[in-house]
Amino acid sequence: MAENISVDITRVSDGEPTPAEPAPRSRNTCPxxxxxxxxDEMVANLRVCARCGHHFPVTARERIVQLTxxxxxxxxxxxLRSSDPLxxxxxxxxxxxxxxxEQATGLRDAVLVGEASIGGQRVVxxxxxFTFLGGSMGxxxxxxxxxxxxxxxxxxxxxxxxxxxxxARMQEGVLALMQMAKTVAAVDTLREARQPYISVLAHPTxxxxxxxxxxxxxxxxxxxxxxxxxxxxxxxxxxxxxxxxDDFGLAESNYRHGHIDMxxxxxxxxxxxxxxxxxxxxxxxxRIPSLAGEIDPVGAVGRALADARRRIGGIFRAGDNGIPS
Amino acid sequence: xxxxxxxxxxxxxxxxxxxxxxxxxxARHQDRPYTLDYLSRICDDFMELHGDRAExxxxxxxxxxxxxxxxxxxxxxxxxxxxxxxxxxRNFGMPxxxxxxxxxxxFQLAARLNFPVVTLIDTPGAYPGVGAEQRGQSGAxxxxxxxxxxxxxxxxxxxxxxxSSGGALAIGVADRVLxxxxxxxTVISAEGCAxxxxxxxxxxxxxAGALRPTAEACLELGVVDAIVPEPSxxxxxxxxxxxxxxxxxxxxxxxxxxxxxxxxxxxxxxxxFERMGAWEE
Numbered sequence: 001m002a003e004n005i006s007v008d009i010t011r012v013s014d015g016e017p018t019p020a021e022p023a024p025r026s027r028n029t030c031p032x033x034x035x036x037x038x039x040d041e042m043v044a045n046l047r048v049c050a051r052c053g054h055h056f057p058v059t060a061r062e063r064i065v066q067l068t069x070x071x072x073x074x075x076x077x078x079x080l081r082s083s084d085p086l087x088x089x090x091x092x093x094x095x096x097x098x099x100x101x102e103q104a105t106g107l108r109d110a111v112l113v114g115e116a117s118i119g120g121q122r123v124v125x126x127x128x129x130f131t132f133l134g135g136s137m138g139x140x141x142x143x144x145x146x147x148x149x150x151x152x153x154x155x156x157x158x159x160x161x162x163x164x165x166x167x168a169r170m171q172e173g174v175l176a177l178m179q180m181a182k183t184v185a186a187v188d189t190l191r192e193a194r195q196p197y198i199s200v201l202a203h204p205t206x207x208x209x210x211x212x213x214x215x216x217x218x219x220x221x222x223x224x225x226x227x228x229x230x231x232x233x234x235x236x237x238x239x240x241x242x243x244x245x246d247d248f249g250l251a252e253s254n255y256r257h258g259h260i261d262m263x264x265x266x267x268x269x270x271x272x273x274x275x276x277x278x279x280x281x282x283x284x285x286x287r288i289p290s291l292a293g294e295i296d297p298v299g300a301v302g303r304a305l306a307d308a309r310r311r312i313g314g315i316f317r318a319g320d321n322g323i324p325s
Numbered sequence: 326x327x328x329x330x331x332x333x334x335x336x337x338x339x340x341x342x343x344x345x346x347x348x349x350x351x352a353r354h355q356d357r358p359y360t361l362d363y364l365s366r367i368c369d370d371f372m373e374l375h376g377d378r379a380e381x382x383x384x385x386x387x388x389x390x391x392x393x394x395x396x397x398x399x400x401x402x403x404x405x406x407x408x409x410x411x412x413x414x415r416n417f418g419m420p421x422x423x424x425x426x427x428x429x430x431x432f433q434l435a436a437r438l439n440f441p442v443v444t445l446i447d448t449p450g451a452y453p454g455v456g457a458e459q460r461g462q463s464g465a466x467x468x469x470x471x472x473x474x475x476x477x478x479x480x481x482x483x484x485x486x487x488x489s490s491g492g493a494l495a496i497g498v499a500d501r502v503l504x505x506x507x508x509x510x511t512v513i514s515a516e517g518c519a520x521x522x523x524x525x526x527x528x529x530x531x532x533a534g535a536l537r538p539t540a541e542a543c544l545e546l547g548v549v550d551a552i553v554p555e556p557s558x559x560x561x562x563x564x565x566x567x568x569x570x571x572x573x574x575x576x577x578x579x580x581x582x583x584x585x586x587x588x589x590x591x592x593x594x595x596x597x598f599e600r601m602g603a604w605e606e
Contacts, residue, residue: 079606080604080605080606081604081605081606082604082605083603083604083605084603085546085603086535086536086537088535089535090522090523090532090535091522091523138602139601139602139603139604140602140604142601142602143602143604146599168490168491168512168513169512170512170513170518170521170522170536172512172603173511173512173535173536173537173538173542173546174510174511174512174536174537174538174542174543174546174548175546175548175601175602175603176512177490177491177494177510177511177512178494178548178598178601178602179601179602180467180470180491180494181470181474181494181497181498181598181601182598182599182601182602184467184470184471184474184498184598185474185594185595185596185598185599186599187471188471188474188475188595189595191475192475207491208490208491208512210463211451211462211463211464211466211467211491211495212466212467212470212491213467214463214467215463215464215466215467215468216467216468216471228463229458229462229463230451230453230457230458230462230463230466230491231451231453231458231462235453236453236454236455236458239453240453240454240455242454242455243455244455245455248455248458249458253459257459257460257461258461259461259463259464
């Protein structure tokens with residue numbers, strides 16, 4: 001029996017949808033309320049459903065556009081590419097899977113790292129992309145994260161990461177597991193250098209990423225409704241036969257249990273990040289252009305979104321941020 | 326930092342499925358010595374400490390202070406059970422967050438009293454339960470690694486059975502990482518990998534072959550520093566001899582590590598993990 005209860009890092013690391021979450025009719029159809037949007041509406045709304053507040057997934061490139069000051073992004077370590085240390089073959093060889101993911105996403109791996117500014121403040125930013133093999137963490141993700149933190153220490157600027165990952169990349173075997181320790185070593189260096197680190201958790205952040213750097217932010221911010229857990233609900237149900245609550249592993253449950261500092265709806269994310277960066281840097285506070293006060297973290301999504309929608313366009317100008325689309 | 330891609334050509338040779346699967350079986354052998362079997366043999370005295378000082382004690386992790394070859398050492402290890410009753414009590418060696426918090430408490434105690442830390446790894450993984458998640462499984466695993474990464478005293482880890490996923494690595498960050506000859510170290514169990522990639526847990530043997538969790542492969546990949554020999558046929562054949570070999574290996578590592586100044590040791594420990602991986606540029 002014990003052999004069958006050892007499934008920790010099992011969430012969608014091969015990048016395929018789980019049976020529990022059937023793909024919506026279109027990627028721009030809200031799985032919660034069925035509202036449908038044109039692509040330009042999706043971009044303008046930061047991929048948040050205007051009707052119900054559902055947060056759609058965001059690619060790394062689009063996330064960078066959403067969060068950083070126009071034209072401020074400068075990528076590093078962009079040529080790192082996965083090798084195939086084990087000669088891993090399942091239904092197809094690992095290099096073919098990587099190549100297919102490259103073709104489909106235009107990325108080289110599941111994270112982009114670089115320098116940028118957020119609300120006029122320099123940071124080093126690492127943004128994961130779930131569409132690249134389920135955002136799985138292999139050697140390239142680990143190495144890029146390390147180079148990012150090294151740069152943050154060298155430049156003496158805060159580090160910000162946005163996680164979205166199913167966990168470790170099985171096809172790199174135990175080396176993928178070791179990327180957890182590698183990114184933890186990177187955070188240890190940041191801490192020794194007294195550089196602040198803000199970790200943003202997007203849907204989903206599970207397995208090896210949830211249990212390494214993403215959990216170690218000095219401030220941890222989650223998006224509403226994001227699944228944030230070590231084991232996914234399906235694995236828990238299968239292995240323990242426990243009743244899994246409806247809000248299992250969700251950001252809201254994590255907030256209630258004290259594992260994250262705040263839940264921030266996407267339209268507020270950039271401002272709240274800028275605010276946290278300013279406060280952790282010890283300088284003068286960041287003035288949020290139009291946000292009155294604290295967000296009530298649970299249950300305030302609708303109100304915050306209504307407020308934010310009025311402001312969208314004024315703050316966010318997608319598409320012109322030095323990033324090829 | 327060098328970015329030279331490493332080549333692991335030997336790993337591509339054929340016939341590995343059977344070798345790897347055999348290793349998985351041996352690592353899980355029900356008569357294989359567990360943490361307490363070793364501690365009772367290699368320590369002149371061992372006082373187990375209990376509880377995370379917050380809410381619970383986790384029997385899947387044993388932690389305490391042992392008298393080992395004339396010095397006090399903090400020992401932390403996963404603990405499995407041998408009969409059904411003890412297996413259930415030990416939760417099959419699958420820790421909950423309170424287990425990692427107990428481990429962290431003892432790591433901190435060791436740092437304060439200047440005792441070396443030795444960890445013994447033997448788990449199918451951290452427990453995937455609703456309560457474990459609610460009490461912060463991810464954060465506990467991450468913080469335990471971070472604490473070990475920055476610890477000022479020497480740390481030696483040895484995989485003594487199943488080293489499976491983050492639940493194993495949580496206590497696996499060390500200056501020197503050893504593996505017993507017939508133990509395994511893997512990102513996911515063969516069954517879990519088979520269920521996801523082959524959509525069939527019955528393909529575990531093929532998955533084991535693909536994952537290459539053997540001590541030999543882990544040494545070649547640079548994930549472990551040395552292999553600890555076992556008695557002929559495996560540790561389960563002779564617990565006393567297995568403990569002797571393990572104790573000698575730990576002693577040799579501690580001897581070397583204790584001569585290194587603490588800040589340098591911490592730097593080298595970090596560097597060791599920072600170099601792990603295989604990529605092209």
